[in-house]
Every structure is written in structure tokens, then in C-alpha cells.
Amino acid sequence: MKYLWLAAYTDIIESLRARWFMVYAMVFGGLVVILFAFGLAESRIMGFTGLSRLLITYIQLSMAMLPIFVLITTVRSVAGDREAGVFEYLLSLPITLSAWFWGRVFGRFFVVFLPVFLAMLGATAWGTVKGVEVPWNLLFYYSGLLMALAWCFLGIGMLISTLARSADVAQGAAFVVWLTLLLFLDLILLGVLIQEHLPPETAVAIALANPMQVFRTATMMLFDPQLVLLGPTAYVILDNFGQLGYIAYAIGYPIVLGTACAGLGFLMFKRSDLP
């Protein structure tokens, strides 16, 4: 365990000094600043105003950006480290492969989640200073969802990094995965599939298997509890899960998927050439 935390700590130190982290932190921090600057905290939509409105917008933007950021930075740095000879050297030191791999996963999770969370926390702190009411339930709920989403794509990223032998291939594969998930986020595409006589259950299953769609639906749920925006699919979700059940699913499923991908990545890492 000591070596696992040591590997995690080392990865955090490495990441904090890397250029990608600067860009990543600036994007998410900058996003909150921009939302404030454009007065989103003062605007009103569907009855939401103040910080709730800002957080909803922030979370919607995060859904589009976080997965691709996590995927690309993970595969670039992990596969890039392998290519550059970092693995060759650090894995010549007496560390077990499990401590090394999971240490990197936990360290990286901390690094990818931290800026997103801090940006959200910063917005809340600023809102408090300004005397705006803080929507604590929304903050905790969104933090949980973001955590689950970040973990999910981190796991997928680690799996891709293990399978791909070069940083370029890994980056290409990560992009294809993200694009595919994004494509199935499109309800129009699902509508076309149903029109082409795909059973509606399959379309719903695709939507429930897509972590981005799960996240999207879960974020909608707080400001649209009946999921009116989602159309008939809402009946399937609400009938089968209920509101609380779906929230639990939206947090649990991405965590399970991310862990399964990272676990599979670890098995392949253990059984293949390391550098």
C-alpha cells in the first residue's frame, strides 16, 4: 500500500508540473470566470437563477469537455511516458506492477478531478462572498456526477493506453471512442435507429450504456424531474429506476465501467511488455 501511494504521489507531482495540466486547469478555471463575466449567475432560465443557473451551465459544458480532456491527457501522458523511456527507467526500480498501475490511476484521478472541482468550489465561494444563495444539494450532486464521469473516462483512458503501443495511436483511439459515445448521445440518431425497426428497448439500452448520456440525463433530472426534455424515453427511465434509483445508477454505473476498464487494462499491462 505504501508503494501505491508513493506511485500516486509521484504521478501527481509529475502531472502538476506538466504543460497539459496547466492548460487543463486554465480551461476549467477559465470557464467559471467566463460564466461569471457573462453574468450567467444573474440570468434566469427555467426558473433557475444565481449559482444554480451557473452550475447547470458549467456541468453541461463539462459533460462535453471533461471526457475528451481526461481521455487525451491520460493516453498522451501514459503512452507518451512509455515511448519516451520513463517506464523503462521507473519500472526498473523495485515496485510491484499493481502499485505502479493503480498508483498512477489514483494519482491521475486526483489531478483530473481537482481543477474541475476547484473551479466549482471557487464559483460557490465567490457566490457566497457576493451574498448569493448556495445550492448545496446541487453542488454535492454535481460533484458526485463529475467524479463518476472523470473516473469512468480515466479507466477507459488507462485501457487504451495499455492497448496502444504509441502515443499517436492511443490518441487516435481515444478520439474515436469519444466521438462514438458523442454520436450515440444524439437522440436523432437513436430516433433513426428506431425508425429503422431497431427495438426501442435497444435504443434505451444504448442510451443507458453510454456514460455521457447517463451523465446528461442525470444532470437534467435536477432541473427537470419528470425529464420532459427527454421525451418518451423518460417513461422507461422513471418506470424502471425511479428518480432516486436513476441518480444512484448515474453515479454507480460510470464508476463500475471505469473500474472494469482500468481492471482490464491492468490485466493486459501485467501480461504484456512494459516499456
Add this chain to the structure above:
Amino acid sequence: MIQFENIVKRFRRHQVLKGINLTIERGHRVALVGSNGAGKTTLIRCLLGEYICEGKVLVDGMNPRQARREVLSKVGFVPQLPPPLHMPVGQLIRFSATLCDTDPARMVSVAGKLGFDAERFHNQPFVKLSGGQKQKMLIAIALGRESELLVMDEPAANLDPEARHIFFELLAEKKDHAAMLISSHRLDEVATLVNRVIEMDQGEVVLDDRVADLVELSSRLYCRIRLLQPEAAFAKAIGEWGFKDADSGLVWEGAIAGPDRLRFLGLLSRYAALLSGMEISEDEDLESDLQRESSISVV
């Protein structure tokens, strides 16, 4: 100590190692030579448990892949190309020392002996150090702990002559109870360091020979070189070896590490036409002679 039994390594259809059989004991200092693509790095990676291969690799009877901690805690490794680590020097030392269950001060001390002040560069990212500093740091990590097997890929390539001498002295301290595997493209770079030469070509061992072990790793040779005329290029080249001008560029004096003699003679051979006299001796008389003359010249 090390056993390679019928090691075969393939990358897709390409067979890089073709049934390597070798035994290396403690006290063996092996030069692993061969051209690019001969299979040296692949063999080293199999030894470190980084590559999966057919056959058996055993270090003290243990498989380095399965018993990573037990095997690798005995191994000090210096790669040819330093890894681009962003972590600061202090962090790298702490990380390595914790994994190797050793005191970080030992690594700092070895780095100091090699002429690298690790305390001064404590917060400097490793990747920002110069080539020589990185090499010294990696050597310090490999030697500043209880290593019984040293695996080094052109370890002294970026070191200045003084650091090379200290490095050879540090190796001499380990020579009887450790095995050393020193990889190089050129035999003359490592010939005087080793007592066994293994040459590889296209994935096979083509030569495995014991060599005379006459050169003490910690020895020094004292030299005085006389020239027919001063020459700027020679002055620059010999200056890099730490030699001092004793007579208007016509006489140069200094000392070299014993195992560096072949490299040094290689340098002199390039200026053979300029040489009018040369004294090289392990004899301390020449050393005191040189020191006396230098103190007179200071007066």
C-alpha cells in the same frame, strides 16, 4: 547469479533474440557489445522483467517478472538515455530511496562524489538538468544502495574525466560482490572496465570470452605530454581531460583514470604528428614530480 536459458523474444514476426544461453556470476564484469539492433537492450529488458519472453530468465533463482521486488531491489540500472522526468531531483531521490529501502542521503552522497550537488538542485526538475548531471544522478541512484547487479547502458558516456575516475572507483568497491553488465556499441569504450566480453549480433551471442583483468578500476595514470609546437585544438581537447599547461602549450600534465587509458590513447592518436614525447605511469613518483613542478611554477 544470472541465468538466461534459451531466451527467445519476438516482436510480431521479427525474432529479436534467438535462443540466448548465458550464465553470469558475481564478480563478472561483462561488456555487452554489438551494433544497433543486435539485441542488447532487449536482453537487458528481459533481465529487468520488462519484456515477456520465451525461455527462462533467473536472478538468484527468481524470475524477475514474478518476483519483481525481490529481484529489482538487487539491481542498479543506468539507462543510456535519461528519462524525461518532470519530478524534481529531491523527489526522484526520495522516490527511488523509498522503493529501494535505502537512505536518500547515500544517493546524495554518491552524487556529491561524482561532482553533482543534489541538494543545490533539490527543486530543479530532473528533465531540466544537463546531460552530464542527469547521468550522475542516475548513477547515484544505482550505486547509492545495496545493489548486487549493475546493469548499465553506456554509463560513462556523458561524464567528465574526473567524474569518470570517481565512477570507476565506485565500481571498484562493488566489483567482488556484484555482477556488472555494461552495454556499449564500442568495445574500446568499456574494454578496460570488464573481465568478460559478450558480443551480440542479430539476436545471437557470437562471442563470449574472458579478458585479462589487469587494470585496477580505481587506478590512476599520471601523464606528461610534450608537443613539437603549441596547438589550440589539442589544448582544447586535452583541457577537457583536466590537463594543465606546464610550458606555453608545449608541455601538458595531468592524470587519467586507469580504465580510461584506451580512450585517452585514442585521443592522443589523433594528434600523433604533434607529439614529441610522452610519459605515462602508474608510478606515484611521476605524480609527486608533477605536483612539485606545479608548486614551483605557482611560486
